[in-house]
Amino acid sequence: MKVQKRKIKEYLIEKTIFLSGITSIVIVVLIFIFLLKEGLTVFSSISPAQFLTGKNWYPISNPPQYGILPLIMGSVAVTLGAAILSIPVGIGSALYIAEIAPKKTREILKAGIELLAAIPSVVIGFIGMMTLGPLIKNIFHLSTGLTALSGSITLAFMAMPTIVSIAEDAITAVPKQYREAALSMGATRWQTTRRIVSHAARPGIIAALMLGIGRVIGETMAVMMVTGNAALIPHTILQPVRTLTATIAAEMGETVQGGSHYAALFAIGIVLFVITFAINGIADIYLHKNRHKA
Amino acid sequence: MNLKNVKTQEKIASALLFGCTVLVVLPVVIILAIILYKGIAAINWEFLTAMPKKGMTQGGIFPAILGTLYLVAGAVLFALPLGVLTAIYLVEYAKNNYLSRIIKLAIVNLAGVPSVVYGLFGLGIFVIFFQFGVSILAGALTLGIMILPVIITASREALESVPQSFRIVSLSLGASKWQTIRHSVLPHALPGILTGTILGIGRAAGETAPILFTVAAFYLPHLPTSIFDQVMALPYHLYVISTQVPGIPESTRYGTALVLLSLVLMLNLFAIIVRSKFRKKKKW
Secondary structure, three states, rough: HHHHHHHHHHHHHHHHHHHHHHHHHHHHHHHHHHHHHHHHHHHHHOOOHHHHHHHEEEOOOOEEEEEOOHHHHHHHHHHHHHHHHHHHOOOOOOOOHHHHHHHHHHHHHHHHHHHHHHHHHHHHHHHHHHHHHHHHHHOOOOOOOOOHHHHHHHHHHHHHHHHHHHHHHHHHOOOOOHHHHHHHHOOHHHHHHHHHHHHOOHHHHHHHHHHHHHHHHHHHHHHHHHHHHOOOOOOOOOOOOOOOOEEEEEEEHHOOOOOOOHHHHHHHHHHHHHHHHHHHHHHHHHHHHHHOOO | HHHHHHHHHHHHHHHHHHHHHHHHHHHHHHHHHHHHHHHHHOOOHHHHHHHHEEOOOEEEEEEHHHHHHHHHHHHHHHHHHHHHHHHHHHHOOOOHHHHHHEEEEEEEHHHHEEEEEEEEHHHHHHHHHHOOOOOOOHHHHHHHHHHHHHHHHHHHHHHHHHHHHHHHHHHHHHOOOHHHHHHHHHHHHHHHHHHHHHHHHHHHHOOOOHHOOOEEEOOOOOOOOOOOOOOOOOHHHHHHHHHHHHOOOHHHHHHHHHHHHHHHHHHHHHHHHHHHHHHHHOOO
């Protein structure tokens, strides 16, 4: 009797654990379903091609125009800028922390980077607005310092924790023998780092860059506060832009539930979800490639 | 290439790499210093415990602090059990098959979903579909889902670090699978799970985008009475007073940023201490 009771209990616990286990899948599917449910209605008035390539985002004019190309270009501009700034610096510091820094320094630097990851994005946006904006305004003699460039710098900074920590893991995971073999052949430390270690760590570094860029595309608050929020196709990086994420965050409060503007913002959510899903999926493949090797 | 060139190259390379690191770490120090320096003037007892007054230009930020605490508590209540059970499933029960691969991929993707998309999801499912309205419940659940991958990942690592022999011994003594997990595995994984949970709390406390459309109130100078009420929250409050409302004194803005930052960094510091204590104590 007692044994049977225990068996039933065990069975129930196992089922509960199994159900929890698959919740993550359920949530991902639910997110997608709800974005589609709320967002697809916008395509009754506009075709998906017009939505993606339309040059005008005038959601409150009459009739409203929902072309998200300026927003895509805004996201692309700040993301590209952030990538150009963060990729060399990020890989450089990952190499420094993993290969050159003495053990104590390494611990301090890693703690500093963890600290950076912990700072809420609204705080970074606030500081960017108060310090970086005026700085850029004065350097380039602009009417406003809140531009694509400010956004790129802020985002490059926010991508750092992801890029540095994952790249550093990948570099540290390169087997010691590789380094020893290179050094014993007469290569210098730098030659070893550049030609041997960074090659062996390549898949992990690529994954780190992709995840960093994924973070940049999805970043909302900081980018909304420092880019100036003008939904125009930018011609230089010294113009204000508006990203996909910032548009959702800034405009959702003004919409009517179930209206076409509301649906258009959810449709932007679909676009973002698909982009980040693809980036994370591919980065994950690279990460596992690395693990097989080591 | 002669020897001298190689040596110069070596020096230049390490200087460059060091420069990169400085570029990453120095701004962190500067940001912290600016916020501390400019924010500390605003911090006093009234600022922390009073209601905002006169369109937020005076008074304190107490409702925002309390709102954030409510939201974080709700998020953890939801995400901790679910996250730990998911980790237990993946580490202790799941076979290395297609299903567990998909679960892991789903977790990776959850971690990568932009925070504003979580906000849309929360609006669609909790506020509208389940008709919770713009409320603490809807906001806490949205934040809970957002921190779920953090808790799952940390719990998985904690469970995986418990040596296999612990399980084998317990099973060989006649304990059932669940008894083994409950008494021989979980207690040893607890510090790691705790670390992950605290990090999740820190993340939930600082996020703004997920609560924009699910809970956050612009200006609400009274305290909530039920989980279906709206609340103010610290990160949203900082956003509002720095971009939406003109005429807020600079010190109030920096003060709010300082309170939010201190809260988040203290949580992270706590997590780091728990983790390092655990590492030192670990005997296997």
